[in-house]
Structure formats: C-alpha cells, structure tokens
Amino acid sequence: MTSDGLSFPIFNQSCSSLLCRHLTVQLFEQLKDRVTENGFTLAKVINSGVVNQDSGVGVYAGDAASYDLFSPLFDPIIADYHGFSKTDKHRSDLSLEKLSAPDPDPDGNFILSTRIRVGRNVANIPLGPALTKEQRNSVEAQVSRALQNLTGKLAGTYYPLSGMEETVRRQLIADHFLFKAGDRFLDAAGLNRDWPEGRGIFHNRDKTFLVWVNEEDQLRIISMQQGGDIEAVFSRLINAVKEIEKSVTFMFDPRLGYLTSCPTNLGTAMRASVHIRLPKLGNDMETFKKITDAAHLQIRGIDGEHSETKSDIFDISNKRRLGVTEVDCVQDMYNGVAALIKREKEL
Ligand code: ADP
Ligand code: DAR
Numbered sequence: 001m002t003s004d005g006l007s008f009p010i011f012n013q014s015c016s017s018l019l020c021r022h023l024t025v026q027l028f029e030q031l032k033d034r035v036t037e038n039g040f041t042l043a044k045v046i047n048s049g050v051v052n053q054d055s056g057v058g059v060y061a062g063d064a065a066s067y068d069l070f071s072p073l074f075d076p077i078i079a080d081y082h083g084f085s086k087t088d089k090h091r092s093d094l095s096l097e098k099l100s101a102p103d104p105d106p107d108g109n110f111i112l113s114t115r116i117r118v119g120r121n122v123a124n125i126p127l128g129p130a131l132t133k134e135q136r137n138s139v140e141a142q143v144s145r146a147l148q149n150l151t152g153k154l155a156g157t158y159y160p161l162s163g164m165e166e167t168v169r170r171q172l173i174a175d176h177f178l179f180k181a182g183d184r185f186l187d188a189a190g191l192n193r194d195w196p197e198g199r200g201i202f203h204n205r206d207k208t209f210l211v212w213v214n215e216e217d218q219l220r221i222i223s224m225q226q227g228g229d230i231e232a233v234f235s236r237l238i239n240a241v242k243e244i245e246k247s248v249t250f251m252f253d254p255r256l257g258y259l260t261s262c263p264t265n266l267g268t269a270m271r272a273s274v275h276i277r278l279p280k281l282g283n284d285m286e287t288f289k290k291i292t293d294a295a296h297l298q299i300r301g302i303d304g305e306h307s308e309t310k311s312d313i314f315d316i317s318n319k320r321r322l323g324v325t326e327v328d329c330v331q332d333m334y335n336g337v338a339a340l341i342k343r344e345k346e347l
Contacts, residue, residue, distance in 0.1 A: 003033050006043035009050045018077045019049035019058030027072055036065040038130040045070050048188040057081060060189040060261050062130030064251055067259065078256075078263050082322040090257035090267045093325035094238045101230040101334035105276075110341050111228035112275040112313065113176075116237045116330065119217035119260045119269035123249040127261040128216065129190040136198035139218050146247040147202040147211055154240055156204035158213070161196035176224075176275075177207055179215045180304055186216055191261065209240055217260050217269070219244070228274065228337075234330050257322060267322030272333040275302050278340060279312035280347035291343060295336030296320045316340065 001007050008028045011020045023046065031042045040062030049058020059077060061067055067074050075086050084090075105111040121127055122142070125135055144158040161169070172178035178201050182192035203210040212220035221244065223237035251259040257267035265271075281288045292299055300315035301307030309315075318332040 001032065003035060004041050004043050006032075006041075009046065011050075012053055015053040017049050017053070017055040017058035018080050019046055019055065020053075021080070022076045023073060030072060031070055034069050036063050036069055036130075038063045038065070038126040040066050040126070040130045042070060042073075044129060044190065045073065047190075048185050051188040052185050055185060057262065057264055059263065060129050060191070061127055061259070061263065062190075062261075063126040064253065064259055066127075067253070067256060067263075074263060078266065078322070081264055082266070082320070084267075084323040088323050089255050090253075090322055091325055092257060092268065093327050094241065095327060096231070096235050096238055098327045099231060099234060099330055099334075101234070101330060103228045103230070104334065104338040104341055105228040108227060110276050110278065110344065111337070112277065113224060113226050114228055114230050114233045114272075114274050115176075115222060115224035116230075116233050116270065116272040117220050117222040118237065118241060118258070118326070119265045120219040120221060120241075120244075120248075120258060121251040121260060122218050123251045127251075127259070128214065128218065129261055131214075133194045133197065136194065136214055140198045140200060140213050143211070143213050143219060143248060144200065144202065146244060149247070150240075150243055153236070154204055154209050154243060156202055156209065158200055158202040160200040162199075164196075164200075172201065175207075176302070177201070177203065177210055179212050179220075182215070183306060189261065191216055209236060211240075211244075216262065217265070219248075230272075230274075230330060230334055234272075238326075265321055268324065268326045268329055270321055270326050270329045271317045272330045273300075273315050273317035274333070274337055275313055275315055276337065276340065277313050278344050281340060281344050282309075282312040282314070284347070287343065288340070291339050292316065292336060295339060296332050297336040 035041050045059050049055045199214045208225045210222040223233045258269045260269050296319050298319040301309045302315045318329040
C-alpha cells in the first residue's frame with residue numbers, strides 16, 4: 001500500500017494503457033513509498049490511468065522531480081511512447097530556415113487551417129497536478145502580465161475564464177480557439193482543481209497568436225491561421241516563444257527537454273496540425289492510415305483530442321515530440337500532409 005493508502009490497482013482485461021503494460025507488482029512495491037518535495041506520490045502519478053482504464057498512457061507528473069523519483073515507471077513508458085531510451089538526449093531547434101514547407105495547398109482546395117502549439121511550464125514550481133491554488137493564481141498573474149507587455153503583431157489581451165460570458169466561452173471553443181473544460185483524464189490527474197480559477201486565454205486581435213494559461217500545462221503557446229502557409233505559422237510561433245521567454249523561464253531538462261504534466265508532450269511539447277478536407281481518402285482509411293503511419297502522423301477529430309472525426313475533415317498532426325527538434329515536428333507534418341494531398345488528387 002502506498003503512503004496515501006493505494007493498494008496495487010486492479011486493471012480490467014480490456015486495459016491497454018502504457019500504465020497497465022508497465023506497472024508490475026514489483027515496480028509498485030519499489031515506488032509505493034516515494035513522495036516528491038511537493039507531496040506527489042505514486043498514487044497521484046497513476047490515478048488518471050487507474051480511474052480511466054481506457055487511457056492510452058495513464059500517467060502524469062506533478063513536478064520535475066516526478067520524472068526522476070518515479071523514473072522506473074516513467075522511463076519505460078517514455079521509451080514505449082516516444083522510442084526514446086534512457087541514454088538519449090533531447091535537442092531543441094527552432095531555426096525557421098531549416099524548414100522546407102512551401103504551402104502544399106496554394107489553391108486552398110484541401111487545407112482549412114494550420115495550427116502549431118507548444119506546451120511550456122514555469123521553472124522552479126510544480127506542474128499542474130501538484131500546483132496549489134495560490135501557485136496557480138501566481139502563474140496566471142505572472143504569465144498574463146508578460147503577455148500583455150507584448151507588442152506589434154503579438155499584442156493582445158488576456159481574458160480570465162472566471163467571469164467570462166458563457167456565450168463568449170462557447171463561441172471561442174466552437175471557433176477552435178479555446179480549450180474545453182478539463183476532461184475526465186485531466187480531472188483524475190488533478191488538473192481541474194479549483195476550475196475555472198486561474199485559467200484563461202490571451203489572444204491578439206486577429207486570433208492568430210493565442211496562449212492558454214493553466215489548462216493541461218501552464219502555457220500552451222499557439223500560432224494558427226486559415227490555409228496552409230505552414231512556414232508563416234511556424235515563424236509566428238518561434239517569434240512568440242522567444243518573446244515570452246524574455247520574461248518567463250520555462251521548465252527544461254537536459255535529457256527530456258521541455259517538461260510537461262503528460263509524458264506524451266515531453267521534449268518539444270509541440271503539436272503541428274492542419275484541419276484538412278480529404279473526402280476520397282476519408283473513404284479509404286486503410287490507405288489513409290498507411291500514409292499517416294509512414295509519416296509519423298496522428299489523425300484526430302477536429303473538435304479537440306478524443307473528439308470523433310466528422311464529415312470529411314480531419315485533424316492531422318505530428319506524433320513525435322521527444323528526441324526530435326521543433327523543425328523535425330513541423331517537417332513531419334508537412335511531409336505527411338503533402339503525401340496525403342498527392343494521394344487525394346490521384347484518387
Ligand atoms: P492540443 O493538445 O494541440 O491543444 P486538441 O486536439 O485538444 O489539441 O485541440 C485543441 C483545439 O485546437 C481544438 O479546438 C481544435 O479544434 C483546435 N485545433 C487543433 N488543430 C487545429 C487546426 N489545424 N486548425 C484549427 N483548429 C485547430
Ligand atoms: N490521458 C492521456 C492522454 C494522453 C495524451 N493527451 C494529452 N496529454 N492531452 C491518456 O493516457 O490517454
């Protein structure tokens with residue numbers, strides 16, 4: 001039994017998460033009494049995957065120390081998900097000139113919109129699952145202050161979720177700009193505590209540069225626009241990250257890169273996506289998935305993670321985030337999208 005009273009969890013037969021796959025009784029016994037300086041325990045690391053047995057991964061970190069103290073569980077999960085071994089080292093590279101991604105759909109026949117986001121967390125405090133309410137509110141104050149000092153095309157306004165008109169909130173979500181209220185996976189990870197206090201969204205006038213504050217990570221820095229000008233979207237993101245980093249120090253580990261609450265986002269914490277209409281490929285998902293698998297891409301629904309694909313529009317994004325650079329992530333997405341458009345035209 002862990003220090004906070006958890007016995008070895010019973011996983012049902014259908015559980016296929018990386019947690020189920022890697023948490024043995026021996027490992028549980030080895031880790032059950034460990035607690036980080038922020039009070040994060042094994043029970044808290046695994047709670048989301050115990051409560052939601054349909055998880056894909058099932059674990060979250062409460063602080064930087066979690067990735068070290070619970071490394072006998074996190075490392076095999078990270079190796080399994082990212083193909084990243086204990087001896088590998090992450091390398092960051094935000095050099096726009098190394099990207100080769102001319103608009104793959106200049107006539108606008110397929111790509112509705114392009115979005116590139118990175119997750120970031122503030123250094124020297126816990127991650128979301130272990131933040132106190134006071135710490136979370138302090139992050140909101142510090143980050144919103146830094147954002148409201150941005151100038152030029154990044155200039156904008158911060159809108160706290162507390163007090164936001166419900167119609168405004170729903171419209172921002174419908175327009176794909178704002179996060180939904182935390183799902184059951186985030187809830188069981190402790191990421192929805194005190195919701196909506198301390199959460200909000202910053203965006204510039206054109207809503208092409210946005211920052212989510214205190215959702216799954218303390219910052220989700222987002223660049224997005226209509227169409228397929230991937231290089232323009234990446235250029236804006238690079239500029240935004242560099243400007244924010246002048247006044248906010250991000251949590252970074254020499255081996256794991258930018259640290260995030262969910263291990264799937266470690267490294268670059270980048271997801272580069274397009275919303276793309278592919279009616280013919282949509283009727284041949286076997287071919288569709290062969291192309292996305294070969295290009296290390298993921299297919300999602302267009303209304304956020306865990307949403308169903310509807311009509312013939314798909315959210316296509318890079319799957320690799322750790323052990324690859326930011327340029328690699330965007331190049332992965334570009335190469336795969338170009339291959340999908342080529343195949344769609346051939347059908
Ligand atoms: P993430 O973890 O990257 O935030 P989600 O799948 O939860 O991913 O998407 C968050 C929001 O961003 C959703 O509203 C989704 O519709 C929107 N979104 C993601 N990619 C794009 C895109 N290429 N164009 C427009 N909206 C997008
Ligand atoms: N609850 C997680 C989701 C994994 C990746 N998505 C994130 N981090 N939003 C799961 O184990 O399914």
